[in-house]
Amino acid sequence: MPRTIRVEKAKYDGTIQAAWESELLDHAGSLLRSVVPGGRPVYVLDRSRWVQSGQTTCAVELYFEDRWYNVWHVRDDTKELWYCNVAMPATFDGQTLRWVDLDIDIRCYREGAPEVLDEDEFEQHRIELGYSAEVVERALAARDEALRLAQERAFPFDYETQIGALRR
Numbered sequence: 001m002p003r004t005i006r007v008e009k010a011k012y013d014g015t016i017q018a019a020w021e022s023e024l025l026d027h028a029g030s031l032l033r034s035v036v037p038g039g040r041p042v043y044v045l046d047r048s049r050w051v052q053s054g055q056t057t058c059a060v061e062l063y064f065e066d067r068w069y070n071v072w073h074v075r076d077d078t079k080e081l082w083y084c085n086v087a088m089p090a091t092f093d094g095q096t097l098r099w100v101d102l103d104i105d106i107r108c109y110r111e112g113a114p115e116v117l118d119e120d121e122f123e124q125h126r127i128e129l130g131y132s133a134e135v136v137e138r139a140l141a142a143r144d145e146a147l148r149l150a151q152e153r154a155f156p157f158d159y160e161t162q163i164g165a166l167r168r
Contacts, residue, residue, distance in 0.1 A: 030066040063090035068142035080110040
């Protein structure tokens with residue numbers, strides 16, 4: 001039976017940028033899999049105050065405690081896609097799942113090709129937030145690993161398998 005957890009997205013300096021509730025499906029090995037039902041609000045930090053963003057679509061979120069990215073499989077009335085955030089490995093204390101966003105994203109619509117986004121933000125924050133050489137190396141390696149797996153449509157980029165969790 002799924003249970004509600006809190007998910008927090010932070011920047012490299014520790015600032016929490018967004019937070020939402022998700023339903024934890026399972027935690028096996030280093031993988032945490034959760035579902036964000038449609039209509040669940042997401043709170044984002046905007047000008048030093050928390051504001052509720054638009055209603056989320058249904059999403060199956062996969063977080064790893066040993067990989068430098070996470071993957072969201074998203075479905076709504078108009079689109080089906082997965083979205084990959086290059087990020088430091090997630091941490092989970094049993095109640096709150098935290099992850100540090102490293103800016104590079106990869107988006108892929110169900111029938112399309114993966115598209116790398118926000119590398120300019122990565123370069124900007126690399127300097128402004130002082131990413132260490134190791135963090136830069138791991139982030140770029142994670143981007144490359146994610147692209148390779150995505151092109152093969154291998155786990156965790158197996159949209160049909162992951163989105164099936166919404167049908168249960």
